Amino acid sequence: GDQVEQSPSALSLHEGTGSALRCNFTTTMRAVQWFRKNSRGSLINLFYLASGTKENGRLKSAFDSKERYSTLHIRDAQLEDSGTYFCAADSGGNYKPTFGKGTSLVVHP
Amino acid sequence: GGIITQTPKFLIGQEGQKLTLKCQQNFNHDTMYWYRQDSGKGLRLIYYSITENDLQKGDLSEGYDASREKKSSFSLTVTSAQKNEMAVFLCALRGGSYEQYFGPGTRLTVL
Numbered sequence: 001g002d003q004v005e006q007s008p009s010a011l012s013l014h015e016g017t018g019s020a021l022r023c024n025f026t027t028t029m030r031a032v033q034w035f036r037k038n039s040r041g042s043l044i045n046l047f048y049l050a051s052g053t054k055e056n057g058r059l060k061s062a063f064d065s066k067e068r069y070s071t072l073h074i075r076d077a078q079l080e081d082s083g084t085y086f087c088a089a090d091s092g093g094n095y096k097p098t099f100g101k102g103t104s105l106v107v108h109p
Numbered sequence: 110g111g112i113i114t115q116t117p118k119f120l121i122g123q124e125g126q127k128l129t130l131k132c133q134q135n136f137n138h139d140t141m142y143w144y145r146q147d148s149g150k151g152l153r154l155i156y157y158s159i160t161e162n163d164l165q166k167g168d169l170s171e172g173y174d175a176s177r178e179k180k181s182s183f184s185l186t187v188t189s190a191q192k193n194e195m196a197v198f199l200c201a202l203r204g205g206s207y208e209q210y211f212g213p214g215t216r217l218t219v220l
Binding site: 030031033035040041042043044045048050086088090095096097099100101102 | 140146150151152154157159165167197199201203206207208209210211212213214216
């Protein structure tokens with residue numbers, strides 16, 4: 001089965017509210033990275049974590065290697081936050097991060 | 110900082126045509142990747158290269174060739190474009206702390 005399970009696959013938020021995206025791992029991962037897909041289809045780096053938490057503006061991410069999960073929290077969602085978010089986890093040693101299937105976020109007025 | 114450049118930005122091909130996409134980077138990092146992204150789907154790894162002249166197949170290598178003749182460049186060839194195919198091809202590299210950085214992408218349309 002997939003090593004990275006990302007949820008939810010789709011999320012709808014009202015402007016000003018918040019929620020969390022989650023990636024669960026079936027094996028121990030060394031690090032996790034969160035991306036957002038831009039209008040051209042490329043991936044923009046949001047966070048890279050080998051442990052602990054990081055925060056940037058209205059986004060906060062956490063990674064727990066032992067418990068095998070990572071989260072991306074969005075607070076005070078804005079319309080421009082709409083898009084697809086991906087996590088990618090690195091198990092170390094094989095040069096191939098494993099991507100989640102993505103979360104499609106729509107923020108409504 | 111550095112730059113990842115992908116050319117062309119848009120590529121329109123004909124069914125059966127051989128098409129080449131190029132990726133260049135000036136980060137001086139070793140490991141580079143080619144991914145394919147189809148609308149509504151996740152990323153699929155086509156090829157990756159750990160260093161100059163190295164090539165490793167990903168999960169979707171069939172129908173593609175790759176070339177890493179220089180550390181700074183990684184090319185991908187679609188050996189025979191499929192009719193009505195539409196996808197974004199993303200080049201990425203692996204940074205010093207193992208994080209990935211993505212290029213701007215090449216959008217392929219096959220008529």
